[in-house]
Amino acid sequence: MHPxxxxxxxxxxxxxxxxxxLEATLDLISKNGFHATPxxxxxxxxxxxxxxxxxxxxxxxxxxxxxxxxxxxKIALVIAESDDxxxxxxxxxRGVFLGLYEYYVNNPDQFLFIEHYANSPxxxxxxxxxxxxxxxxxxxxxxxxxxxxxxKDISSRLMAWMVYGNITAVVKMKLSGDLTVxxxxxxxxxxxxxxGLKK
Amino acid sequence: MHPxxxxxxxxxxxxxxxxxxLEATLDLISKNGFHATPxxxxxxxxxxxxxxxxxxxxxxxxxxxxxxxxxxxKIALVIAESDDxxxxxxxxxRGVFLGLYEYYVNNPDQFLFIEHYANSPxxxxxxxxxxxxxxxxxxxxxxxxxxxxxxKDISSRLMAWMVYGNITAVVKMKLSGDLTVxxxxxxxxxxxxxxGLKK
Amino acid sequence: MHPxxxxxxxxxxxxxxxxxxLEATLDLISKNGFHATPxxxxxxxxxxxxxxxxxxxxxxxxxxxxxxxxxxxKIALVIAESDDxxxxxxxxxRGVFLGLYEYYVNNPDQFLFIEHYANSPxxxxxxxxxxxxxxxxxxxxxxxxxxxxxxKDISSRLMAWMVYGNITAVVKMKLSGDLTVxxxxxxxxxxxxxxGLKK
Amino acid sequence: MHPxxxxxxxxxxxxxxxxxxLEATLDLISKNGFHATPxxxxxxxxxxxxxxxxxxxxxxxxxxxxxxxxxxxKIALVIAESDDxxxxxxxxxRGVFLGLYEYYVNNPDQFLFIEHYANSPxxxxxxxxxxxxxxxxxxxxxxxxxxxxxxKDISSRLMAWMVYGNITAVVKMKLSGDLTVxxxxxxxxxxxxxxGLKK
DNA sequence: GATGAATGAGCATTCATTCAT
DNA sequence: TATGAATGAATGCTCATTCAT
Numbered sequence: 001m002h003p004x005x006x007x008x009x010x011x012x013x014x015x016x017x018x019x020x021x022l023e024a025t026l027d028l029i030s031k032n033g034f035h036a037t038p039x040x041x042x043x044x045x046x047x048x049x050x051x052x053x054x055x056x057x058x059x060x061x062x063x064x065x066x067x068x069x070x071x072x073x074k075i076a077l078v079i080a081e082s083d084d085x086x087x088x089x090x091x092x093x094r095g096v097f098l099g100l101y102e103y104y105v106n107n108p109d110q111f112l113f114i115e116h117y118a119n120s121p122x123x124x125x126x127x128x129x130x131x132x133x134x135x136x137x138x139x140x141x142x143x144x145x146x147x148x149x150x151x152k153d154i155s156s157r158l159m160a161w162m163v164y165g166n167i168t169a170v171v172k173m174k175l176s177g178d179l180t181v182x183x184x185x186x187x188x189x190x191x192x193x194x195x196g197l198k199k
Numbered sequence: 200m201h202p203x204x205x206x207x208x209x210x211x212x213x214x215x216x217x218x219x220x221l222e223a224t225l226d227l228i229s230k231n232g233f234h235a236t237p238x239x240x241x242x243x244x245x246x247x248x249x250x251x252x253x254x255x256x257x258x259x260x261x262x263x264x265x266x267x268x269x270x271x272x273k274i275a276l277v278i279a280e281s282d283d284x285x286x287x288x289x290x291x292x293r294g295v296f297l298g299l300y301e302y303y304v305n306n307p308d309q310f311l312f313i314e315h316y317a318n319s320p321x322x323x324x325x326x327x328x329x330x331x332x333x334x335x336x337x338x339x340x341x342x343x344x345x346x347x348x349x350x351k352d353i354s355s356r357l358m359a360w361m362v363y364g365n366i367t368a369v370v371k372m373k374l375s376g377d378l379t380v381x382x383x384x385x386x387x388x389x390x391x392x393x394x395g396l397k398k
Numbered sequence: 399m400h401p402x403x404x405x406x407x408x409x410x411x412x413x414x415x416x417x418x419x420l421e422a423t424l425d426l427i428s429k430n431g432f433h434a435t436p437x438x439x440x441x442x443x444x445x446x447x448x449x450x451x452x453x454x455x456x457x458x459x460x461x462x463x464x465x466x467x468x469x470x471x472k473i474a475l476v477i478a479e480s481d482d483x484x485x486x487x488x489x490x491x492r493g494v495f496l497g498l499y500e501y502y503v504n505n506p507d508q509f510l511f512i513e514h515y516a517n518s519p520x521x522x523x524x525x526x527x528x529x530x531x532x533x534x535x536x537x538x539x540x541x542x543x544x545x546x547x548x549x550k551d552i553s554s555r556l557m558a559w560m561v562y563g564n565i566t567a568v569v570k571m572k573l574s575g576d577l578t579v580x581x582x583x584x585x586x587x588x589x590x591x592x593x594g595l596k597k
Numbered sequence: 598m599h600p601x602x603x604x605x606x607x608x609x610x611x612x613x614x615x616x617x618x619l620e621a622t623l624d625l626i627s628k629n630g631f632h633a634t635p636x637x638x639x640x641x642x643x644x645x646x647x648x649x650x651x652x653x654x655x656x657x658x659x660x661x662x663x664x665x666x667x668x669x670x671k672i673a674l675v676i677a678e679s680d681d682x683x684x685x686x687x688x689x690x691r692g693v694f695l696g697l698y699e700y701y702v703n704n705p706d707q708f709l710f711i712e713h714y715a716n717s718p719x720x721x722x723x724x725x726x727x728x729x730x731x732x733x734x735x736x737x738x739x740x741x742x743x744x745x746x747x748x749k750d751i752s753s754r755l756m757a758w759m760v761y762g763n764i765t766a767v768v769k770m771k772l773s774g775d776l777t778v779x780x781x782x783x784x785x786x787x788x789x790x791x792x793g794l795k796k
Numbered sequence: 797g798a799t800g801a802a803t804g805a806g807c808a809t810t811c812a813t814t815c816a817t
Numbered sequence: 818t819a820t821g822a823a824t825g826a827a828t829g830c831t832c833a834t835t836c837a838t
Contacts (some may be wrong), residue, residue: 196395563762594793
C-alpha cells in the first residue's frame with residue numbers, strides 16, 4: 001500500500017517521508033502531548049510540507065492510531081523476546097518484567113506516547129479494543145502461569161492490570177529522574193510483585 | 200489565596216459561582232479531557248458568563264491546577280479517614296487500599312480528572328512538585344509500615360508508586376465496566392499486594 | 399435572539415456587526431461567487447474579526463442560507479407591492495413583471511446572489527424546499543389569473559417557471575450591459591409574454 | 598488546437614485519456630459543481646494520474662472552458678439537426694424548441710454543467726464572448742423568423758434570451774422530478790411561447 | 797507521454813482571553 | 818461583580834499545480 005519503510009539504505013536518517021513523519025510525531029507527542037502538537041510542527045520536524053502528511057495518513061487521529069498500533073506490536077515483540085520458555089516460570093516472569101521495564105526506559109518516547117494515548121478521551125471511548133489488544137500478550141503470559149499452577153488462581157485480567165501497573169510505576173519513577181532506581185531496587189520490585197502473585 | 204468559598208446555606212445547589220465553575224470544570228474534563236473542554240463550555244455548564252471565570256481564575260491552566268490541588272487535599276483526607284490507627288497495620292493497609300479504591304469508584308470524575316492531569320504534559324514538565332505531593336500521604340503511611348517492621352525494608356518511594364499503581368489498576372478495571380470486580384476480587388487484590396510487601 | 403438590526407441610528411453605515419456581515423457577504427458573493435469568497439474576506443469587508451462572524455452565524459453555509467432566506471422574503475414583498483389589486487389583471491401582470499425586473503436591475507447584487515445560490519449544488523440537493531418557497535408568491539399570483547380565467551388553463555407551475563425565466567432573461571440582458579434594453583424593449587417583452595399566456 | 602481525439606475503435610470504452618478526462622469532468626461537475634470537484638477526483642474517475650491532466654489541459658479553468666466550448670458546438674449541432682428547413686417556420690420553431698428540450702433532458706449532465714458554467718463568476722466576468730456565442734445559433738434561427746415576417750419584429754437578442762429562458766424553465770421542471778411534464782404539457786409550453794412571439 | 801509524491805498557500809473554524817458596559 | 822461581544826492567532830485539512838523519474 002505504501003513504499004516499504006527501508007528503501008533508503010545509504011543514510012542513517014529517516015528512511016523515507018512516511019517514517020520521518022511517524023518519528024517526528026512520536027517525538028513531539030511524547031514531549032508535548034496530542035493537543036500541543038500541531039500538524040504544522042510535525043511537518044517541520046519531519047522536514048516535509050504540511051500537505052505531505054496527508055498523503056500518508058488520513059488525519060491526525062489516524063496517524064496517531066497507527067503509531068499506537070505500531071507500538072502495540074512492538075510491545076508484544078518485546079514480551080516475546082524477553083520470555084525464554086526454557087527457563088522456570090519464575091525466571092520467565094522476571095525476564096518479562098525487566099524486559100518491559102528496560103524497553104520503556106530505553107524508549108521513553110514510546111512509553112510517554114503510550115501513556116498519553118491510553119489516557120486520551122478518544123481512546124477511552126472509541127478504541128477500547130485497541131487497549132484490550134495492548135494488554136493481550138502480557139495477559140496471555142500470565143494465564144500460562146496460572147494454568148500451570150505457578151501463579152495464584154485469580155482473575156488473569158486483574159493480574160495483567162496489576163503487573164502492568166507495577167511496571168509502569170517503576171518506569172515512571174526512573175523517568176522522573178529518581179537516581180535510586182538501580183538494579184537492586186529493580187530486583188526488589190520484581191521480587192515484591194512475584195511474592196504477591198506466586199501460588 | 201482566594202476568598203473563602205462562602206456557602207450558600209439556603210439551597211442545596213452550587214454554593215456560589217466559584218464553586219459552580221470548579222464543579223463544571225471537573226465534570227467536563229473528566230468526560231472530555233482538557234483540550235476538548237473549552238472555557239465557553241465551562242461557562243455554560245456553570246451558568247456564568249465566560250468573562251466571569253476570569254474573575255476567579257487567572258487562566259484555564261490555573262483553574263485546572265487549582266482543581267488538582269483540591270483533589271490532592273481530598274485524597275489526603277480520604278487516606279487519613281480510611282486509616283484507623285487503632286487496628287493492626289495489616290488491617291490499616293487494607294483499609295487504605297480499599298478506602299482509596301472506593302473513593303475513586305464512587306467519584307469517577309475525580310479519578311479520571313487526576314489521571315488526565317497526571318498525564319498532561321504541563322504537569323510532567325512544570326508541576327512535578329504537585330505530583331510529588333500527591334503521593335505524599337500514601338508514602339507517609341507506607342513509611343510507617345516500614346519503620347515499624349511490618350513492611351519490607353525497600354524504597355518507600357517505590358512502594359508508594361507500586362501501591363498506587365495497583366489501586367488504579369483495579370479502579371480502571373472496575374470503571375471499564377468489568378463486572379467481575381466484586382468484593383472477592385478486591386480482597387484478592389489487597390491480599391496479593393500485601394503478600395508482596397509484607398516483611 | 400440577536401440584537402435588533404437597527405440600534406445604531408446615528409450613522410448611515412452598517413447598523414451593527416451582524417448587518418455588516420450580511421452586507422459584506424452579499425456584496426462579495428454576488429461578485430465572486432461562494433467559493434471565491436473566503437470568510438476572511440467577508441470579515442475584512444465587514445470590518446470585524448474573523449471569529450466574530452461565528453458569533454452570529456453557525457457556519458458559512460448557514461450565513462448564506464440566511465441571506466437567501468432574507469431575499470426570498472424580500473422578493474415576496476416586491477411582488478406584493480408591485481401588484482395593485484385594483485387594476486385589471488393584465489395591468490397587474492405587467493406591474494409584477496416590471497416590478498421584479500426593476501428590483502433586480504436596481505439590486506444586481508441580490509439578483510446575482512440568488513442566481514448563484516439557485517445553481518449551487520448544495521441548494522439543488524438539500525434545500526429544494528427553499529427554492530420552492532422562492533417561486534411561491536409568483537406562482538400564487540399566476541394561479542389567481544388562471545382561476546379567474548384571465549390566463550390560459552395550463553400548469554401554474556410551468557407558468558411560474560416560464561414567467562420567471564422570461565424576467566431573468568431580460569434582467570440578464572440588461573445586466574450584461576446591453577444598452578438596447580429600454581422601456582420600449584421592456585414593453586415588448588411584457589406584451590410578448592402576456593400574449594403567450596393570456597386566454 | 599489540440600491533437601484530434603483519435604478514436605479507439607476496438608472498444609466501446611473511453612476513447613483515450615483526453616476524452617476520459619473530459620468525460621469525468623463533465624460527470625463530476627454536473628453532480629457536484631466546480632468547487633466540489635477537485636482535480637484529484639477527476640483524475641481518479643478518469644483513471645489517469647493527476648499529473649496527466651496537465652499534459653492535456655493547462656489548468657482546471659482551461660479544462661472547464663474547453664468542455665464548455667465542446668458543448669457550445671454540440672448545442673449548435675442539436676439546433677441545426679432539429680431544424681428541418683423544408684417545414685413551415687412554425688413547425689421548425691416547434692422542432693428547435695423540442696429538440697433542445699429533449700437533448701437537455703436526455704443529457705442532464707450537460708445541461709447542469711452549462712448552467713453551472715453560466716453562473717460561475719469566471720464566466721460572467723471573462724468569457725462573456727463565450728456566452729454570446731452560446732446563444733448564437735438560436736439567435737440566428739430566430740432572426741430568420743423575424744426577417745421572413747413569421748415572428749414579431751422585436752429585438753432578436755431579447756427573443757433569444759426569452760426562448761432559451763423558456764426552454765430551460767421546462768427542462769428544470771422536468772429534471773426537478775416533476776412528473777406532470779409530459780407531451781401535452783410540452784405542447785402547451787411550445788404553443789404558449791409561439792403565441793407570444795408570432796407576428 | 798505518464799506517473800503520483802510533494803508542495804505550501806489558502807480555507808473554515810475554534811477558543812482562550814480581554815474589556816467596555 | 819458580572820457580562821458576553823469581540824478578538825485574532827492558531828489549527829487541521831484541502832487542493833491546484835509541479836516535477837523528478
